[in-house]
Each structure stands twice: as structure tokens, then as C-alpha cells.
Amino acid sequence: MNLPKAYDPNKYEPNIYAMWETSGAFVPKGQGDPYSIVMPPPNANGNLHIGHALSFQLEDLLVRYHRMKGRDAILIPGADHAGFETWVVYEKELQKQGKSRFDFSREQLYSQVWDFVDQQRGNMELQLRALGVGASWNDLVFTLDEKVIRTAYSTFKKLWDEGSIYRGERIVNFCTVHQTSFADIEVEHKTEKGTLWKIAYPSLDRITEIVVATTRPETMFGDVAIAVHPDDERYKALIGTNVLLPLTDREIPIIADEYVDPTFGTGVLKVTPAHDPNDFEVGERHKLAPIQVIDFDGTMINTPPQFLGLPAEEARKRVLVALEAQELRRGEASIEHAVGHCYKCGSVIQPLIKDQWFISMKPLAQRAKQALEAKEITFTPDSKRLAVIQYLDTIRDWNLSRQIPWGIPIPAFQNEANPDDWIYDERVNEDRIVVNGATYIRESDTFDTWFSSGQWPFIATDYLEQGPLARFYPNSVMETGADILYPWVARMIMLGLKVTDTVPFTHVYLHGLVLDENGQKMSKSRGNVINPMETITAYGSDALRLGVVASRSAGQNQAFSTTKVVAGRNFCNKLWNIARFIEDKLGESYQPVAPEPLSIADHWIVRELNQTASTIDSLLAEYRFAEAAETIYHTIWSSVADWFIESSKQDTNPALMAAVLDTCLKLAHPFAPFVTETIWQTLSWHDDMLISQPWPTVAPYDEIAAAEFERLQKLVSEIRFVVAELPGNKKYTLLYESDALIADNAELIRHLAKLAGVEHVDTPRGLQLAASGREAWLDIDDETRYEHQSNLERRLVEARQLVKMLTSRLSNENYVQKAPPALVEESQKQLVETTELIDKLQHELDVVA
RNA sequence: GGACCCUUAGCUCAGUUGGCUAGAGCGCGUCAUUGACGUUGACGAGGUCGGAGGUUCGAGUCCUCCAGGGUCCACCA
Numbered sequence: 001m002n003l004p005k006a007y008d009p010n011k012y013e014p015n016i017y018a019m020w021e022t023s024g025a026f027v028p029k030g031q032g033d034p035y036s037i038v039m040p041p042p043n044a045n046g047n048l049h050i051g052h053a054l055s056f057q058l059e060d061l062l063v064r065y066h067r068m069k070g071r072d073a074i075l076i077p078g079a080d081h082a083g084f085e086t087w088v089v090y091e092k093e094l095q096k097q098g099k100s101r102f103d104f105s106r107e108q109l110y111s112q113v114w115d116f117v118d119q120q121r122g123n124m125e126l127q128l129r130a131l132g133v134g135a136s137w138n139d140l141v142f143t144l145d146e147k148v149i150r151t152a153y154s155t156f157k158k159l160w161d162e163g164s165i166y167r168g169e170r171i172v173n174f175c176t177v178h179q180t181s182f183a184d185i186e187v188e189h190k191t192e193k194g195t196l197w198k199i200a201y202p203s204l205d206r207i208t209e210i211v212v213a214t215t216r217p218e219t220m221f222g223d224v225a226i227a228v229h230p231d232d233e234r235y236k237a238l239i240g241t242n243v244l245l246p247l248t249d250r251e252i253p254i255i256a257d258e259y260v261d262p263t264f265g266t267g268v269l270k271v272t273p274a275h276d277p278n279d280f281e282v283g284e285r286h287k288l289a290p291i292q293v294i295d296f297d298g299t300m301i302n303t304p305p306q307f308l309g310l311p312a313e314e315a316r317k318r319v320l321v322a323l324e325a326q327e328l329r330r331g332e333a334s335i336e337h338a339v340g341h342c343y344k345c346g347s348v349i350q351p352l353i354k355d356q357w358f359i360s361m362k363p364l365a366q367r368a369k370q371a372l373e374a375k376e377i378t379f380t381p382d383s384k385r386l387a388v389i390q391y392l393d394t395i396r397d398w399n400l401s402r403q404i405p406w407g408i409p410i411p412a413f414q415n416e417a418n419p420d421d422w423i424y425d426e427r428v429n430e431d432r433i434v435v436n437g438a439t440y441i442r443e444s445d446t447f448d449t450w451f452s453s454g455q456w457p458f459i460a461t462d463y464l465e466q467g468p469l470a471r472f473y474p475n476s477v478m479e480t481g482a483d484i485l486y487p488w489v490a491r492m493i494m495l496g497l498k499v500t501d502t503v504p505f506t507h508v509y510l511h512g513l514v515l516d517e518n519g520q521k522m523s524k525s526r527g528n529v530i531n532p533m534e535t536i537t538a539y540g541s542d543a544l545r546l547g548v549v550a551s552r553s554a555g556q557n558q559a560f561s562t563t564k565v566v567a568g569r570n571f572c573n574k575l576w577n578i579a580r581f582i583e584d585k586l587g588e589s590y591q592p593v594a595p596e597p598l599s600i601a602d603h604w605i606v607r608e609l610n611q612t613a614s615t616i617d618s619l620l621a622e623y624r625f626a627e628a629a630e631t632i633y634h635t636i637w638s639s640v641a642d643w644f645i646e647s648s649k650q651d652t653n654p655a656l657m658a659a660v661l662d663t664c665l666k667l668a669h670p671f672a673p674f675v676t677e678t679i680w681q682t683l684s685w686h687d688d689m690l691i692s693q694p695w696p697t698v699a700p701y702d703e704i705a706a707a708e709f710e711r712l713q714k715l716v717s718e719i720r721f722v723v724a725e726l727p728g729n730k731k732y733t734l735l736y737e738s739d740a741l742i743a744d745n746a747e748l749i750r751h752l753a754k755l756a757g758v759e760h761v762d763t764p765r766g767l768q769l770a771a772s773g774r775e776a777w778l779d780i781d782d783e784t785r786y787e788h789q790s791n792l793e794r795r796l797v798e799a800r801q802l803v804k805m806l807t808s809r810l811s812n813e814n815y816v817q818k819a820p821p822a823l824v825e826e827s828q829k830q831l832v833e834t835t836e837l838i839d840k841l842q843h844e845l846d847v848v849a
Numbered sequence: 850g851g852a853c854c855c856u857u858a859g860c861u862c863a864g865u866u867g868g869c870u871a872g873a874g875c876g877c878g879u880c881a882u883u884g885a886c887g888u889u890g891a892c893g894a895g896g897u898c899g900g901a902g903g904u905u906c907g908a909g910u911c912c913u914c915c916a917g918g919g920u921c922c923a924c925c926a
Contacts, residue, residue, distance in 0.1 A: 006888065171924085189923075196926080214926060227926095261925060269926055277924045338850095338923075351924085383853065390852070391922075486922085512920095517861080519919095550874070551862040556854075557920075561861045563875040570888045581885035618865095626863065630873065645885075717892095724880070724892040754881085754891080802870075809869075814906035823868060823907095830869095 003583070003682060007576035009540025009569075012678040017129050020677070025691045026134040028074040028472075035071035036472035037063055038460045039135065040480045040488070041078030041143060041453070045086060045120030048127040050514045050522065050548070050560060051481065053532040057545045058511065058625060059479045060133045065620055065670040066476075068695040074472055076460045077135035079124065081117065081144045083407040083449035088178065088344055090116055090406065101179075101405065106444065107429075109405035114144075127533060132541045132673045134691070139469060141460050143452060144408065151459045152452040153411050153426055155499050160424050164360045165400075167412075167422055171277040172399055174352040175342040176298035180403040181356060183448060184396055185487050187340040187349050194337050196265055198330040199323055201226060201243040204251065210235065210243055211330045213265025215337065216275070217323070218316040220245065221303045222293040223252055225271040227282060230256035232267055246328050247304055247319070257282050265333075274353050290353055298350065312350070356401040357410060357445070364494040365392040371503055377493065379508045380623045381555045384482065388490050400448050407446030414441050454491035457504035464500070475505040482510040482555045509623050512557040514548065519559045530560055542672035543569035546633075549625050549671070571633055572675040575668065578641055579679040582657045585648070592685040595659035595699075600712065600745070601647035602656050603705035608639045609663050613696050616667060629671050636664050643713065650748045658685060663696045712745055712752075715772040719753040722769065725791050726784055731756040733779040737764050742776060770840035771795075773833070789845065796841045799834055806831040 020026060028034075037059045042052055059075055067073040090113050094100060101109060128135060141148065159165045172181035197217050200209040210226060223245055228235040235254070242251045259282055260269045273283030273290035283290055295301045300308055300315045306322075307315045323329050340349035369392045371377060372385055379385035401410065409428040415421035416432070416439040423440060427433055432441050458464060463473035474496075480489065489508060496504030515521055516528040523529065535544045546568030552558050583590075597603045612635040619628040640660060648657060661683070669676040669690055680690035723732060733756045734749065736742040742749060746758040759779075766777040767785055780788070806827055809815055816824055 003885095005886070007886095184924090185922090212926085216926085259925090264925060272926090276926070278926070279924095281924085335926095337925080340924095381854095387853070387921080394922080396924095483921090519861090547874095553863075556862095559861060561875080563861070564873095566888080567874050570886095573886065573888045577886035577889090579885085584885070622865070624863095624865080626873095627865095630863075634873085641886085642890080646890095720891060721893090729880070805870085809906090812906060815869095816906085818906050819868070827869070 003576070003580050005577075005580075007540075007573045007675060007678075009542065009572065009674060010537065013130070013132070013536075013541055013674045016674050016677050016681070017132065019681075020134060020689070020691055021129075021137065023689065025689060026075070026136045027138070028072045028136065030072060032070045032072040034471045034476075035063070035066040035073040036076065036461070036469075036475045037074075037477050037479060038076045038457050038475050039078050040484075041080040041141070041456070042124050042128075043082040043085060044079035044124060044142060045089075045117045046082070047123055048131070048532055050530045050532050050535075051511075052127075053131055053535075053544060054511055054514055054548050054552070055479060055481065056128060056131055056133045057548065058509070059477075060131070060135075060673070061545070061549070061625065061670045062477060062479070062620070064134060064673060064691065065695070067691070068666065068669070068693060070694060072471075074139070074469070075133065075135045076469070076472070077125075077128065077133075077137060077140045078456070078460060079121070079140065079142045080453070081142065081406065081449070083402065083404055083446070084178075084180070084344070086113065086117060087404045087406040091178075106405045106409075113406045130533060130536055130541060132545065134673075139460070143449065147462070147465075148452050148459055149408050151455055151464060152408055152447060154464070155455060155495065156411065156447075156451075157424055158499065159359060164363065165357060166360065167355060167357050169353050169355050170358065170399070171275075171280045171351045172354045172356055172401075173340060173349045174296065174354065175345065175347060176296065176350055177345045177347045178342060178404075179296065181352075181354060181399060181401060182342070182349070183399050183450070183487075186343060188343040189338040189340055191336055192339045194335055194339070196333045196335045197320065198266060198332060199246065200328045200330050201246060201252075201270075202328075203241070203243055206244070210238060210254065210268055211266045212268045212270045214270055215335070216272075216316070217319045218300070218307075218312055219272045219275045219293060220270060220319065221248065221300075221307070222272040222274045222291045223270045224273060224283060224288040224291060225252050225286065226254045227257045227260050227269045227271050228254065228267060229260040229262045230258065232260075232262045234262075234267065246326065247322055255282075255286050257285065275351055277351055280351075280353070292353060294350055294352065296352060296354075354401075356399050357412070357443075358397045358399055361395045361397050361494070364498055365395045367497050368392055368490070368494045371493065371497060376503045377506060377508060380510065384485055384508070384510050384555060388485060388493070391486050391490055392494075398448075400451050401445040402448050403444075404446055407449060408452055410443045410445050410447055412443040414443065415439070416441055450487055450491055453488065454495045455499065457492060457496060458500050473500070474503055477507045477509055478505040479509045479511070482512050485510065507623075510555045511552075512555050515557055515559045517559055517561060521557075535565060539565050539569040540572060540674070542572050542674050545673075546571060546629060546671060549629050552626050554623060567633075568672075571637065572672055574637055574641060575664065575672070575675055576679065578636070578645060578664070579661060579682070581645060582661045583682065583684075585652055586654050586658060586684075588684055590654065590658065590684055592658065593655040595653075595655040597656055597701050597705070598653050599647065599651045600705045600709040601644055601651070601748075602653055603701040603703075604709035605639060605644040605660055606656075606699050606701035607703070607706040608635060609660065609667070609696065610698050610701070612639075613663075613667060613698075632668050632671055636668060640664055646752055647748060650751050658683075659699070663699075665690055666693055666696050669693075708741060711741060711772070712749065715742070715769065715774055715776065716749060716752045718769050718772045719749075719755065719778065722767070722778060722788075722791075723753070725788065726780065727787050728784075734758045735761045735764055735766060735777040735779050737761065737775045739775050742774065768840060768844055770837055770844065773836070785847075792841055792845050796838065796845065799838045799841060803831065803834050803838065806834065 063073045063075040173187045174181050194215045196213050196215055198211050198213050200211050202209045238254045239256045242253050245252050271279045271282050273280045274292040293302050294312050300310050369389055372389050411426045411428050413423050413425050432439055457475050458473050461469040461473040463470045492504050543565050547565030550564045597606050615631050616628045665676040665680055677690045750758050764777045766779040769776045
């Protein structure tokens with residue numbers, strides 16, 4: 001025996017991973033039906049967090065399992081340039097150096113960030129290896145790889161050519177801190193308390209006035225009209241007249257628009273097309289040109305001099321004071337309203353007008369919706385499929401433009417002489433190009449990163465170019481976080497259908513957030529982040545996998561639990577020691593022999609393992625990872641270790657023990673890849689790798705023998721139970737009169753039940769073991785027996801309650817008629833058995849008395 | 850404003866189409882024991898499944914309402 005007593009994961013994991021990787025175990029073999037998962041690419045220059053561990057370990061689990069099931073399986077890794085995230089980090093770096101983005105050209109910035117990311121790269125990939133994630137590393141795709149850009153461009157052109165891409169002045173969500181716009185979905189709305197101010201706009205003769213209600217008085221200099229509902233009797237007469245815009249000498253008209261809600265505020269809306277999306281639409285309808293009064297840096301422009309250049313917040317205060325001075329304020333009310341914030345810095349998102357590139361989403365969404373309704377893609381949990389459908393119903397056009405240098409340049413050029421003339425051209429390295437004699441200037445914006453990552457499944461498989469991995473498209477499963485269902489999953493579906501004319505994957509599995517042990521969201525600011533690498537150092541990679549997969553269901557945010565990681569570590573150690581025991585029994589020179597079950601324990605364990613394999617099959621088919629993990633845990637710990645191994649100490653069947661160990665390792669491998677492979681490598685009868693083994697097939701056994709063992713278990717359990725209740729720590733002798741099971745397995749029963757002996761007698765004495773229904777007695781003296789009386793009484797009461805319940809159930813005619821016959825029969829059988837038990841217990845009590 | 854989810858043992862959570870006496874890990878109690886494993890073994894205690902109705906022979910599971918917690922979506926100034 002050269003294996004140490006305890007499994008030390010850190011000692012083996014790196015070597016095992018290196019063996020897999022260098023031997024090409026993660027590379028698809030080209031045989032069998034393709035099975036593919038494309039990894040949601042983690043940030044190339046970041047570290048993995050515990051949510052990544054869950055995500056990637058689930059993906060790896062699926063791929064390992066399907067590989068063993070004979071599929072041509074691949075897990076395609078990725079790395080994300082994480083446009084905005086990385087840019088924010090880099091801009092902070094610049095700040096530290098006392099520089100800003102304006103000190104450099106776009107090309108300079110791009111190459112600086114590239115170097116910055118390059119320095120950090122590799123961490124994440126090492127961490128994936130530590131997690132045991134068996135990715136096909138040569139197929140890794142970085143989101144700024146040339147082929148990603150190529151595909152993004154061809155898709156953009158396709159959409160452009162068919163008119164789905166348009167450039168337009170629209171209200172965009174602009175972060176004045178980060179100097180970029182966001183898609184609607186990226187804006188974080190928070191409900192806040194605000195103030196609704198009422199402000200009087202005087203008529204031209206200054207005799208009457210109309211009172212508007214607004215939460216943003218500072219935008220009043222951008223007002224181009226006052227709007228009321230056309231049917232609002234209070235204001236009907238005023239429609240078409242002009243009022244004076246306070247603090248200015250500008251006149252604006254009163255217009256009628258259905259959009260105005262007469263019950264809100266004063267029923268009068270100030271129309272500020274440049275700074276509110278609704279007002280923008282009202283303005284368009286009434287052909288009113290917007291006036292921008294907040295600049296892209298968040299300060300005031302186009303205002304009277306005293307407000308010029310002030311930050312918007314400050315301007316608001318001063319405007320209110322100025323209005324007060326002119327006695328134009330007509331009260332205020334506090335309201336709760338949703339305010340958009342930048343999800344990164346938390347500052348208020350300004351709705352501003354900007355020329356941006358948009359995709360018309362309605363047609364894409366319709367197509368995706370049909371596919372989802374037809375269940376061309378299934379979801380776990382299914383409720384998320386319905387959620388996506390609902391999202392698609394209300395989708396708005398997608399703003400693709402980002403004012404961030406770190407990203408894929410938008411391949412568009414504008415005619416210097418004619419601003420409305422835009423052309424598609426991929427020469428994005430040129431500032432200006434000449435086409436047909438006209439000079440065109442390059443668009444300075446980059447794509448929203450989701451535009452390229454939305455095409456990830458067919459990019460990573462080179463499907464459009466029919467590369468070597470093209471057979472892996474569509475992907476088998478998209479496994480990702482429920483939090484990016486809309487920004488990512490929905491878009492992959494839409495773009496996949498659009499570009500490849502097929503769904504990008506056939507199943508979506510969504511995991512929830514891993515919360516901290518108290519159920520709180522993990523965040524750096526809270527300081528409650530669990531680093532998966534530290535967990536691996538402390539407990540091992542398999543322990544982390546088992547712990548994080550256990551008791552977790554799809555789509556639910558659930559707490560991390562160290563106790564489950566500990567349980568996982570203990571399980572690995574258990575498996576290790578099962579192997580140690582078996583290897584010790586077999587000896588170092590063991591040569592494999594065809595296994596054949598001989599003892600009743602042998603037949604039973606073969607049946608159990610068959611059952612476990614098929615249970616895991618059906619659970620994984622439904623993505624019930626936690627239950628599958630629990631199944632293998634209990635099979636190995638209880639059935640194999642506590643019963644089979646213990647039995648084997650009495651009756652050794654080397655070939656079968658070896659086969660049982662092999663089967664356990666295979667079944668457990670997707671859930672605990674490192675320890676199982678480590679053990680496999682120590683087995684003298686294998687010179688290959690576990691990772692490449694086929695999933696266990698059904699092995700033959702004898703059902704009668706297996707059932708015998710079950711009866712033996714029942715007897716042993718009863719003996720243990722009764723003995724535990726008896727006073728003192730004595731060892732007892734089991735007596736039997738005529739019982740073949742006991743006679744044939746006397747030594748085994750003695751060992752399992754820790755008895756002094758098992759003896760055949762002609763006249764039984766002592767305490768009869770009633771519950772297991774055997775002709776067997778524990779040889780106890782009268783005094784002990786007397787002390788045991790209360791236990792007998794207690795069990796008698798329990799048995800009588802059960803009889804009462806069964807009797808009433810069976811006397812219910814509806815039950816007998818409507819319940820499935822098997823259930824009724826079961827109840828009847830149980831009633832008979834329990835009645836017999838009562839007789840025996842009663843008899844025992846009579847003897848004592 | 851809309852939608853979805855959660856509430857089960859002390860803690861963290863499972864529980865497919867309704868099926869009988871609701872499970873796991875950890876924790877807790879009693880006991881055992883130096884040779885596979887103390888990262889162990891045996892035995893046990895602990896839950897009227899958030900509350901109230903309803904459907905059903907039968908409800909943790911389906912329906913309605915209520916309470917508490919959470920998430921997502923949303924252009925009411």
C-alpha cells in the first residue's frame with residue numbers, strides 16, 4: 001500500500017490536468033454525434049469568481065459526461081475583451097498617470113489597451129485549468145480575434161444591405177462620466193424620490209398663465225412647446241396660442257398631443273425634445289426642432305448667461321431660485337419615479353440626442369419569437385423561455401454605437417461634403433478614404449460588444465466559413481447566467497437565426513447567482529467575495545465542484561455553502577479510501593479477470609450500480625445536476641462503502657471489487673474529475689485515462705440474490721437498532737431456529753451487526769427480532785429484557801397507529817376505487833405485515849411480563 | 850406600473866407528471882473504534898412544508914386570496 005491515507009488534491013490536480021491536456025483528451029475525436037458547448041467568454045484580463053466556477057464546472061460536467069456517452073464532445077473556450085469593463089479599468093490607469101483619452105489617437109489607445117490586456121491575460125486560463133475545465137484550448141477565441149471582426153463586419157453589411165441598419169439622431173442613454181452611450185437594456189433604473197415642481201409659463205400679455213409640472217426644471221431652456229391633451233377641457237381654448245418661456249424672451253406654442261396624461265401633475269407637459277425620449281417623439285410629431293441645453297459633458301449650453309457652463313444639478317437649483325424671484329413657482333410635490341443610472345459608476349444617465357447606428361429589431365425579434373414558441377430551443381427553467389418571448393414582444397431598436405476606443409470599429413465612412421452620405425467600408429485603419437472621387441471620413445465609434453458576442457456560437461465554430469468545427473453548430477447547450485438572458489441569450493438567438501438561418505443552440509441552461517453564505521449578493525464593496533482559487537487550495541477542485549453544484553436548481557440565486565464544499569472534500573477522501581482498500585485487497589500484481597457476481601452482496605451491488613447509472617442518465621437529461629451529484633454521492637458512500645466493502649471483508653471477490661471500483665470512478669468522473677482520474681492512474685490494471693472511458697453499461701446480476709441481500713440488510717439494521725437501545729455496551733449473540741438466510745450468511749451478519757456470534761438453537765430464547773420478520777432472537781438475559789420493555793411498548797404504539805391509518809384508508813371506498821391498484825395493494829400488504837408485527841411485539845411483551 | 854421567482858428540520862437547500870410514513874449536507878445527541886477512511890462507523894432526535902380558503906379518494910406539489918423576501922422588465926413628465 002503506497003497511497004497516503006488521505007487524499008491531498010493539491011498534490012495531484014495540476015499533473016492530472018497536464019496529462020489530459022497534453023494527451024489531447026479535450027480535443028474532439030471526430031467520432032460519434034457532435035456535442036458542443038461554447039463557453040461564455042470570461043473577461044480576458046480578469047480573475048474568475050465563484051459564479052464562473054459554477055458555470056464552467058457545469059459545462060465541463062456536461063461535456064465529460066457526453067464524451068463518455070460516446071458523443072464527439074467539445075467545450076470551446078473563449079476570452080472576452082470586455083469592451084466597456086476593460087475600458088473603465090484602463091481609463092483609471094490613464095488617470096493615475098495624469099493622462100486622459102484625449103491625449104491619444106484612437107489607434108494609440110487601442111494598441112495601449114491591447115498591451116494592457118495582454119499583460120494580464122493567462123490568469124483566467126490558468127484558473128479554468130484549476131477548475132478542471134476541459135476546454136479544447138487550441139480552439140480558444142478572443143473576442144477581438146480577426147475572425148470575430150470579420151464576422152461582425154459581414155453581419156453588419158448583410159443587415160446594412162437589406163436596410164435593417166440605420167443611422168439616426170435619437171435620444172440615447174448617455175453617461176457623461178464615461179462619455180459613451182448605452183443600449184436601453186444596459187441602463188439601470190432605480191426608483192427614487194424626486195420633486196415635481198410646478199412652474200407658471202405666462203401668456204404673452206402676462207395676464208394669464210399656464211402651469212406645467214416637471215422634475216427637471218433645468219431643461220426648460222430646451223422647451224420648444226407646451227403640450228396638453230386635446231380633450232382636456234381646462235386647456236382646450238389655449239391650444240394654438242403662445243406663451244412666454246420664463247427666464248428668456250422666447251415664445252413657445254401650446255400644442256395638443258394624445259401622449260399627455262391629463263391626470264398627471266397639472267396635465268400640462270413641457271416639451272423638451274433634446275432631453276427626454278417621449279418629448280423627442282412629441283417633437284417629431286409636431287415638427288419642432290430640438291434645442292440641446294445639456295452638453296455631453298453634463299454642463300449647460302444654449303442657456304441665458306447666468307446658467308451657461310454650470311453642471312446640470314447646479315443649474316437646477318439656480319433656475320428654481322430665479323423662478324422664485326420672478327414669482328413663477330406654483331408649488332411642488334414629491335414623487336417616486338424611475339431614474340436611469342450608469343451601471344458602472346452610478347451617475348445619472350442623461351437622455352441626449354446623438355447620431356448613432358441602430359438595428360431595426362422587430363423583424364429579428366419576430367423570427368426569434370416563432371422559434372421559441374415552437375420550442376426549437378428548450379430552456380431550463382422553461383419559464384425563462386416565456387420571459388424571452390415577452391421581452392421580444394416589447395423590444396426596441398438597438399443602439400450599436402459606443403464611444404469607446406476599446407472595441408471593434410464600426411466600418412462606416414461619412415462623405416465629407418455630404419453628411420447624409422454614409423458608406424460601408426472595412427478600411428477602418430484609414431482616417432479618410434476616397435471613393436468615386438469623394439472623400440469619406442471614418443466613423444469614430446465602436447460596436448457595442450454584445451453585437452459581436454451575440455454571434456458567438458457561429459463565430460466560435462467557424463460555421464459561416466465551414467471550418468473544422470462547423471459540425472458543432474448549432475451548439476448542444478448554451479449554459480450561462482440568468483442575468484444575461486436578455487442582453488446576450490436573446491440576441492444570440494436573433495442574430496443566429498438571422499445570419500445562419502438556424503437556431504444557434506437547441507437548449508439553454510440558466511444558472512442563478514451564487515450568493516454569499518448569508519444570502520447576500522457578492523460584491524467587492526461588501527467585501528464578501530469568495531475566491532474560488534482559495535477554495536480550491538483549501539479543499540480541492542472537485543470539492544468546490546461538488547459543493548457548488550449541490551442543492552442548486554436552475555435559475556435560482558442561491559447561497560454558497562462551505563459545509564457542502566467540505567462534504568465534497570470528504571466524499572473525495574471516501575472514494576480515495578475505497579480505492580486504497582480495494583487495491584490493497586487485490587495486490588500490486590493484480591491481473592484483470594472477467595468480473596462475475598458470486599455472493600448476494602455482489603449481485604446486490606451490481607444491481608445498485610446499474611440503477612445509479614440509469615438514474616444519473618435520466619437526471620442529467622433533465623439538467624438536474626444537484627440530484628445527480630447526490631445520487632452518486634450516496635451510492636458510493638452508502639451502498640459501496642458501507643455495505644459492499646464491509647461485506648467484502650468477509651467474502652472477497654477480487655474481480656468484482658475491481659469492476660465495482662471502475663464503475664464508481666466512471667460514474668463519479670463528471671462530478672469529481674480529478675480524484676477519479678488520480679485513482680484511475682494508480683490502478684495496476686489500467687494504462688489508459690479515465691476521461692476517455694465509456695460510460696458504464698448494464699452488468700448482469702441475479703435479482704433473487706440481490707433481494708436476499710436486501711433482506712439481510714433489513715435484519716442487520718434491526719439488530720443494530722435494537723442493540724443500540726439496549727443498556728450497556730455488550731455484544732450479543734444472534735440465535736436462529738430454522739432460517740436459511742441466516743445460516744448461509746452467519747459470519748457476514750455477525751460482522752455487519754457487530755455480534756458476538758450467530759448460533760443455531762433448537763429452543764429459541766431471548767428477544768425475538770420482530771420487525772424484519774425472521775425467526776431470529778437476540779440472546780439477552782431477563783434483566784436486560786425487562787429494561788427493554790418500554791422500547792417494545794413504544795414500538796407497539798407506533799405500529800397500532802399505523803394500522804389505524806391504513807385501516808381507515810382502506811375502508812374509504814373512493815380510495816379503493818380511484819387510487820391506482822398498485823397503491824391499494826401496497827396498503828393492504830402493509831396492513832397485514834403491521835398486524836403481524838403487532839402480534840409479535842405483543843408476544844414479546846407478554847413474555848417479559 | 851408590469852412580469853417572474855422564493856418562503857420546507859437549528860443553518861444552507863433538494864423534492865419530475867398530485868400518491869401514502871417529506872429528503873440531503875452541515876450542525877446536534879448517544880455509542881463505537883487503533884489497519885480503507887476521524888475528511889471514520891453505528892444509532893437517533895428534529896419539520897402541522899409562510900398563512901387562510903378551494904379542487905381531489907389523496908396536496909409540499911394544482912387553483913384563489915393574504916403576508917414576508919427577492920429578481921427582472923418599463924420612456925409617465
